[in-house]
Amino acid sequence: MKTEEEINEILKILKNEYPAPQTELNYETPFQLLIATILSAQTTDKQVNKVTTELFSKYNKPEDFLDLTLEELAEEIQGVGLYRNKSKYILKTCQKLIEEYNSQIPQARKELMKLSGVGRKTANVVLSCAFEFDAIAVDTHVFRVTNRLGIANSDNVRKTEEELMENIPKKMWSSAHHWFIFHGREICKARGPQCEECPVNHLCDYYKEVK
Numbered sequence: 001m002k003t004e005e006e007i008n009e010i011l012k013i014l015k016n017e018y019p020a021p022q023t024e025l026n027y028e029t030p031f032q033l034l035i036a037t038i039l040s041a042q043t044t045d046k047q048v049n050k051v052t053t054e055l056f057s058k059y060n061k062p063e064d065f066l067d068l069t070l071e072e073l074a075e076e077i078q079g080v081g082l083y084r085n086k087s088k089y090i091l092k093t094c095q096k097l098i099e100e101y102n103s104q105i106p107q108a109r110k111e112l113m114k115l116s117g118v119g120r121k122t123a124n125v126v127l128s129c130a131f132e133f134d135a136i137a138v139d140t141h142v143f144r145v146t147n148r149l150g151i152a153n154s155d156n157v158r159k160t161e162e163e164l165m166e167n168i169p170k171k172m173w174s175s176a177h178h179w180f181i182f183h184g185r186e187i188c189k190a191r192g193p194q195c196e197e198c199p200v201n202h203l204c205d206y207y208k209e210v211k
């Protein structure tokens, strides 16, 4: 496991590399971010943005979505993967938001996770991006990059999140989450990480091992 000093050095370097730590999903309201994040499972943010540009120009709140049938919504979002399942999740979520949350997005992880299609990762994204809570959403990039670097050491997403919360200062959780995502997309790719070009290779466990 890394020392505090090494982790701080990694975070400092990544901060310089990726100075704008924000989600690449386009949204204007917490509700839009929730829908965009549900749509983003197994789909690129770019593709989600293509679909939501059109979608949010017509439907902007839970009530608007409930005017649609399952088939109509599926047609609206068919540009993203698993669109049939996601249509079901979105309609159920909108129904629950209206019935139990006065059409507002709850600001607690436990409540968010009661919504259809919302797991811990999605809840953390909404909490940190829409409401500025400190949270680390562990997606596939965060999981891979942090375990390769040695900031986490687990084959389990939940345990990785716990280790990251332990090893990274709380005020940096949300930003660090974005730095790891950008690094995973651009350099530390799942197949063929570009280790020779990586600015944190001197601090990386995986690199030490393969080198």
Ligand code: SF4
Binding pocket: 145, 148, 149, 187, 188, 189, 193, 194, 195, 196, 198, 199, 200, 201, 204, 205, 206, 207
């Ligand atoms: S050195 Fe390689 S494995 Fe380590 S963080 Fe950089 S790209 Fe990823």
